Amino acid sequence: MKRTIPLVITFIVGIIVLSSEFIPHKPFSSVNESLENWFLVISGFAILLGQLSLLRVNTLKVTEKVENWQYYLAGLISFTIMLLCGLFWGTQDAAGLLGNGDKIISTLGIKPFEYLFVNIYQHLSATMFALLAFFIASAAYRAFIVRSFESTLLMIAAVVVMLGRTSVGTTMTAWLPQNLKFMHLPNIADFIMNYPNNAAQRAILISAALGIVGSSLRILLGIERSYLGGKD
Amino acid sequence: MKKALLVLVTCLFCVPLFCSATAPPDFTTEKQFVARDHPSDNGTAVDLFWIPVQGVIQNEQLQIPPGSSFRSLVIEKQDSLGLWQTLEISNDDLLAGFFTDNDNILADLPVAYRMIRIDETSEGKHIEQILYASVTPSAQWFNYRKLPLLILLLMLSFAVIYYIIAARQGKELFIRRINGLESMDEAVGRATEKGKPILFVPGIGDLDDIQTIAGLTILSQLAYKAATYNAELLVPVSKSMVLSTAREVVKEAYLKAGRHDSFKKDNIFYLTDDQFGYVAGIDGIMVREQPAANFFLGTFYAESLILAETGFGTGAMQTAGTAQPHQLPFFVVSCDYTLIGEELFAASAYLSKEPNQLGSLKGQDFGKLIIVLMIIIGSILEIAGYHWFKNILMMD
Numbered sequence: 001m002k003r004t005i006p007l008v009i010t011f012i013v014g015i016i017v018l019s020s021e022f023i024p025h026k027p028f029s030s031v032n033e034s035l036e037n038w039f040l041v042i043s044g045f046a047i048l049l050g051q052l053s054l055l056r057v058n059t060l061k062v063t064e065k066v067e068n069w070q071y072y073l074a075g076l077i078s079f080t081i082m083l084l085c086g087l088f089w090g091t092q093d094a095a096g097l098l099g100n101g102d103k104i105i106s107t108l109g110i111k112p113f114e115y116l117f118v119n120i121y122q123h124l125s126a127t128m129f130a131l132l133a134f135f136i137a138s139a140a141y142r143a144f145i146v147r148s149f150e151s152t153l154l155m156i157a158a159v160v161v162m163l164g165r166t167s168v169g170t171t172m173t174a175w176l177p178q179n180l181k182f183m184h185l186p187n188i189a190d191f192i193m194n195y196p197n198n199a200a201q202r203a204i205l206i207s208a209a210l211g212i213v214g215s216s217l218r219i220l221l222g223i224e225r226s227y228l229g230g231k232d
Numbered sequence: 233m234k235k236a237l238l239v240l241v242t243c244l245f246c247v248p249l250f251c252s253a254t255a256p257p258d259f260t261t262e263k264q265f266v267a268r269d270h271p272s273d274n275g276t277a278v279d280l281f282w283i284p285v286q287g288v289i290q291n292e293q294l295q296i297p298p299g300s301s302f303r304s305l306v307i308e309k310q311d312s313l314g315l316w317q318t319l320e321i322s323n324d325d326l327l328a329g330f331f332t333d334n335d336n337i338l339a340d341l342p343v344a345y346r347m348i349r350i351d352e353t354s355e356g357k358h359i360e361q362i363l364y365a366s367v368t369p370s371a372q373w374f375n376y377r378k379l380p381l382l383i384l385l386l387m388l389s390f391a392v393i394y395y396i397i398a399a400r401q402g403k404e405l406f407i408r409r410i411n412g413l414e415s416m417d418e419a420v421g422r423a424t425e426k427g428k429p430i431l432f433v434p435g436i437g438d439l440d441d442i443q444t445i446a447g448l449t450i451l452s453q454l455a456y457k458a459a460t461y462n463a464e465l466l467v468p469v470s471k472s473m474v475l476s477t478a479r480e481v482v483k484e485a486y487l488k489a490g491r492h493d494s495f496k497k498d499n500i501f502y503l504t505d506d507q508f509g510y511v512a513g514i515d516g517i518m519v520r521e522q523p524a525a526n527f528f529l530g531t532f533y534a535e536s537l538i539l540a541e542t543g544f545g546t547g548a549m550q551t552a553g554t555a556q557p558h559q560l561p562f563f564v565v566s567c568d569y570t571l572i573g574e575e576l577f578a579a580s581a582y583l584s585k586e587p588n589q590l591g592s593l594k595g596q597d598f599g600k601l602i603i604v605l606m607i608i609i610g611s612i613l614e615i616a617g618y619h620w621f622k623n624i625l626m627m628d
Contacts, residue, residue, distance in 0.1 A: 021375075021378065022374060022378050024373075024375050036440075043471075043472065046472035046476065049475060050472030050475055050502035053472075054501070056498065068520055071516065125506065125507075125509065128508035128511055131538055135537045135538055139562060139565040139566055142565055142566075201557040204555075205557060207572075207573040207600065208555035208573035208576075208577070210600055211573060211576065211577030212577060213385065213389075214392060214574075214593065214595060214599070215577040216442065217389060218581065223396065223586075224581065224589065226448070226449035226453065226584070227449050227477065227481060228481075
């Protein structure tokens with residue numbers, strides 16, 4: 001029963017959602033919207049579960065003084081400060097338990113929650129994103145090392161595309177006559193991006209779509225039940 | 233099977249017969265201004281047709297040369313108060329003689345339109361003709377524009393079910409080797425030998441994303457192997473719904489392996505919903521805990537390379553998989569094994585080795601064959617100048 005009921009629910013809901021794709025008449029036309037709303041409501045309650053897990057795991061690590069426990073403490077303190085600021089003085093549009101905190105606003109210029117969000121959180125987030133540039137450089141270095149015929153092709157294509165996307169590439173081949181326009185680096189770069197690259201990406205998308213159909217069918221028919229923890 | 237497929241292919245080629253409802257009206261027998269219910273919708277759109285007149289233009293300040301005239305055209309809709317409101321129709325649509333109105337239309341409520349033809353000269357304007365049309369839009373029970381999609385879906389479903397039945401009856405099915413999945417034993421063994429944990433990252437998608445579900449099905453197999461070898465498994469998640477599901481999946485896998493006592497609830501934990509906060513948290517885990525093997529299976533966006541490169545830096549054995557084509561190159565560069573597109577969805581079936589699941593994989597391969605054939609036929613016909621095949625498959 002523990003498995004059967006979820007499987008029956010999955011089958012019925014799956015068939016209804018699938019039908020709604022082809023039946024524009026009510027109630028099918030509004031089924032997707034209703035289910036999405038249900039999902040949002042359940043997610044809203046589940047957020048509490050996530051926060052409790054966060055608190056529990058970090059508190060345990062701090063109390064047990066595991067290695068590098070200071071990081072977990074920093075996480076807990078940040079979580080608590082943000083929570084209290086939001087709770088007491090509200091967020092951008094909503095007032096908190098103590099109102100809008102007008103006195104604090106006169107000092108900081110904005111609400112405390114927003115102040116922390118704009119001045120700390122956003123910078124930390126941007127820093128993590130900025131790391132991507134360095135990682136791209138290191139990954140590209142490894143990818144473009146000439147080891148085989150395929151990696152040589154990859155490197156040549158990458159150099160052409162990179163040059164073709166810059167003014168240097170345009171200048172390098174600008175002297176070529178108009179009847180050799182197809183040899184201009186920007187045009188070669190466009191060709192590589194529009195045809196071989198696009199074809200490969202579409203192949204991946206088509207195969208992924210087929211995989212999704214197959215996977216969905218397995219779940220709908222109850223053949224795939226690993227997400228429920230396996231068979232009875 | 234063959235008969236069923238033949239029927240479906242025949243249906244596919246009959247699609248234009250069903251879709252003929254969208255054809256414009258015959259103005260020689262009907263009025264010159266016609267309003268019709270938009271076909272195959274939920275009753276919230278109306279199609280308007282009129283005889284296109286060369287040079288007709290709406291609401292523009294025109295410099296009309298002396299002695300010449302210009303016809304302008306205005307189409308209005310009656311609102312709930314009975315007042316006429318001008319519809320915003322582009323000049324291209326006016327010249328085409330067709331417009332679909334989907335603004336504030338409700339099913340089963342009549343809606344009235346009027347078309348005013350104005351003759352403009354350098355001396356002034358005068359109304360040449362006013363034509364009225366009305367219609368009561370209604371919701372349809374089937375969207376014929378999606379018929380090709382339904383037929384393709386049925387073909388694929390039949391193929392999957394056929395191969396499942398064949399596999400149940402003991403037919404030998406060849407499934408190609410997927411190296412990324414074969415490496416799972418190696419990864420778990422390595423983690424056990426080194427006494428280091430295995431890190432599984434299900435991505436930043438929520439439970440309504442099929443990639444996350446595919447990732448969780450692989451987690452089930454991985455957790456079973458980890459439980460069997462008594463290796464530690466860490467699963468940081470970014471969505472609360474995924475947290476509860478992942479916990480349940482891992483717990484069941486440990487139970488199945490008979491190692492319920494080894495299951496640690498707190499090893500499956502929530503970090504944050506924020507994309508880069510999540511990355512920072514996982515990078516920290518990778519650097520501090522130095523996992524022996526990392527699995528990135530699910531939905532990934534800009535964080536993919538940050539995760540994979542940090543993992544590469546720690547020397548962990550890495551397996552990644554996603555259906556996001558833009559993130560795959562990053563994983564290919566930084567990971568030892570990458571599951572590309574469909575391989576992610578095939579993983580659970582492949583690992584389970586169950587005939588039912590393997591049969592469905594074979595059915596997917598049949599779907600691929602259909603798509604390849606359709607691409608070849610479509611390309612040849614398009615090059616030859618025949619567009620009917622493409623038109624059949626176009627949904628709008």
